[in-house]
Amino acid sequence: MSSAAFALSHNFVAAAGEGFTPPGLGEFIFQPYFSDGTLPWLTKPLVASVFAAVVVMVFFLVGSRQRALVPGRFQFAVESVYTFVRNGIARDVIGHGFEKYVPYLVTAFAFIAVSNLFGVIPGIQFPTLARLGFPLALALFSWAIYLGIGIKRAGFFGYFKSVMFPPGLPVFIYPLLAPIELIQVLLIRPFSLALRLTANMFAGHILLLLFTLGGTYMLFNESVLLKVLAPFALASAVGLTSFEAFIQVLQAYIFTLLSALYIAEAMSEEH
Amino acid sequence: MSFNLIASTAITASGESISSLLPKIEELLVGIVGFAVLLFILKKFAYPQFEATFQERTAAIEGGIEKAEKAQEQASAALAQYQAQLADARGEASTIRSEAQADRARIVEEARSEATAAAEQVTSRAAAQMEADRLAAKAELSAEVGRIALDLASRVVGEALTDDARARATVDRFIADLESSTQEGTR
Numbered sequence: 001m002s003s004a005a006f007a008l009s010h011n012f013v014a015a016a017g018e019g020f021t022p023p024g025l026g027e028f029i030f031q032p033y034f035s036d037g038t039l040p041w042l043t044k045p046l047v048a049s050v051f052a053a054v055v056v057m058v059f060f061l062v063g064s065r066q067r068a069l070v071p072g073r074f075q076f077a078v079e080s081v082y083t084f085v086r087n088g089i090a091r092d093v094i095g096h097g098f099e100k101y102v103p104y105l106v107t108a109f110a111f112i113a114v115s116n117l118f119g120v121i122p123g124i125q126f127p128t129l130a131r132l133g134f135p136l137a138l139a140l141f142s143w144a145i146y147l148g149i150g151i152k153r154a155g156f157f158g159y160f161k162s163v164m165f166p167p168g169l170p171v172f173i174y175p176l177l178a179p180i181e182l183i184q185v186l187l188i189r190p191f192s193l194a195l196r197l198t199a200n201m202f203a204g205h206i207l208l209l210l211f212t213l214g215g216t217y218m219l220f221n222e223s224v225l226l227k228v229l230a231p232f233a234l235a236s237a238v239g240l241t242s243f244e245a246f247i248q249v250l251q252a253y254i255f256t257l258l259s260a261l262y263i264a265e266a267m268s269e270e271h
Numbered sequence: 272m273s274f275n276l277i278a279s280t281a282i283t284a285s286g287e288s289i290s291s292l293l294p295k296i297e298e299l300l301v302g303i304v305g306f307a308v309l310l311f312i313l314k315k316f317a318y319p320q321f322e323a324t325f326q327e328r329t330a331a332i333e334g335g336i337e338k339a340e341k342a343q344e345q346a347s348a349a350l351a352q353y354q355a356q357l358a359d360a361r362g363e364a365s366t367i368r369s370e371a372q373a374d375r376a377r378i379v380e381e382a383r384s385e386a387t388a389a390a391e392q393v394t395s396r397a398a399a400q401m402e403a404d405r406l407a408a409k410a411e412l413s414a415e416v417g418r419i420a421l422d423l424a425s426r427v428v429g430e431a432l433t434d435d436a437r438a439r440a441t442v443d444r445f446i447a448d449l450e451s452s453t454q455e456g457t458r
Contacts, residue, residue: 025292041297049301053309060313064320069331082321099322103314111306133298137306 020217023209028130028202049128052115059110085109085256093260094267101263104145108138109256112197116248119205120241127201127248132194135255139193142259147185150266159266189262193255200251204244211237413450417442 030043063078071079085106090098112129119127129135150159163185164178215233218226421442 028292041295046298046301049298050305053305057309057312060317064317064324067320067324067327069324069328079321079324082318083325103318104310106318107306107310107313111309131295131298132292133294133296134302136294137299137302140303141306141310 020214023206023213027205027209044126045128045131045134048118048124048126049115049134051124052111052118052128055114056107056110060106081110082106089253089256089260093257094264097267101145101260104141105256105260108141108259109252112138112252112255113249116197116201116251117245119201119208119248120245127205129197130201130205132198135194135197136190138197138255139190142193142255142262143190145259146189146262146266149263153267189258193258197251197255200247204247208237208240208244211240413446417446420445 030045032040033042033044033047034040059078060082063075063082066072066075068075086102089109090102090105094101112135115128115134117127118124119130147159150163153159154162160182164181165174166177166181169177211233215230215237218230218233221227221230417439421438424438
């Protein structure tokens with residue numbers, strides 16, 4: 001923690017005196033709200049993440065309360081999110097028996113989308129899923145669900161046998177295939193789910209910071225050339241913000257879609 | 272100095288890289304617990320409402336379609352009924368019309384025969400009247416002729432025959448003869 005504080009102050013000094021310091025990993029380290037040592041774990045990403053959950057909860061609870069046959073504008077919006085995941089992802093990917101997994105997929109999609117959009121929402125401006133802990137938690141849910149489905153369907157050994165030794169392949173393939181498939185199902189899938197989210201949010205946040213901070217730096221630089229070019233950097237920051245909003249929702253969609261694919265695969269008899 | 276700063280920044284940054292990229296246990300825990308709570312609440316209170324609403328909506332739409340189909344059926348039944356009634360009415364109207372035509376022909380015929388009868392009656396009455404007039408005139412004429420003849424005869428003979436009963440009988444006989452001869456002549 002002290003090294004983090006040192007790095008921050010260091011960056012500041014460097015920015016003031018030595019020229020522009022691009023945003024780095026320090027942007028993803030947050031000091032606790034209370035500097036006196038109470039609740040040292042209470043940081044901005046943590047609070048924002050809980051806030052995202054509250055937003056999603058209120059959104060769906062209020063949206064589902066009216067139950068009007070002819071929905072109003074808000075009810076329609078909430079139902080659209082629900083039906084988008086229900087029909088567009090769960091039903092299309094999983095098919096028969098998809099209803100059971102709609103709640104998880106809808107909740108994951110909404111939570112990820114809101115958490116990601118925090119990256120462009122003024123006042124928060126940090127995509128909480130850029131901190132690996134949160135996406136890892138979500139990926140663990142997907143992981144546990146599809147493993148649970150597979151084991152429940154075929155039994156523990158039966159499932160892993162179907163994963164490692166899919167029928168209909170030449171025998172000499174199996175020594176190569178079996179460990180790859182096992183690692184894939186047990187490790188690569190959850191970590192790829194989590195890392196894809198984190199890396200996208202991380203990169204997007206860095207990109208926005210770079211254009212915003214860089215543009216500001218150029219604007220207040222003594223060099224006339226940099227002053228002239230500064231508006232272009234800031235305009236790029238505005239444009240990239242819209243682009244990021246798109247990426248953020250897209251990543252929520254990808255996470256949900258892949259989770260549904262894994263669930264569908266675990267449900268099907270054939271590997 | 273500046274080299275030193277850069278170097279130390281690089282070192283701290285690489286030191287930070289580990290702690291900023293690795294998941295923090297409290298984030299993982301908050302993520303799992305928070306998401307589990309969120310999932311539980313929404314699964315229990317929100318999503319069943321959506322499904323129920325969708326089902327109600329489907330039922331309402333299907334009911335609406337059914338109702339519309341029923342209404343369509345009723346409408347076509349009513350149309351068929353109206354058309355049948357219309358055809359009936361047309362048939363009735365044509366019957367009435369043909370009856371009326373027959374009536375008219377009959378009435379005209381009756382009126383014509385009546386008029387003919389009346390005309391015949393008038394004609395016969397007129398003929399009878401004329402006959403009576405003719406007879407009366409004839410009678411009067413014959414009396415007159417008798418008287419004139421008597422006058423003439425008495426003037427010729429030179430004596431008064433007027434009040435003589437014989438003379439009268441003679442005249443009467445003469446006239447009767449005259450009549451019978453004229454009647455035979457006409458026949």
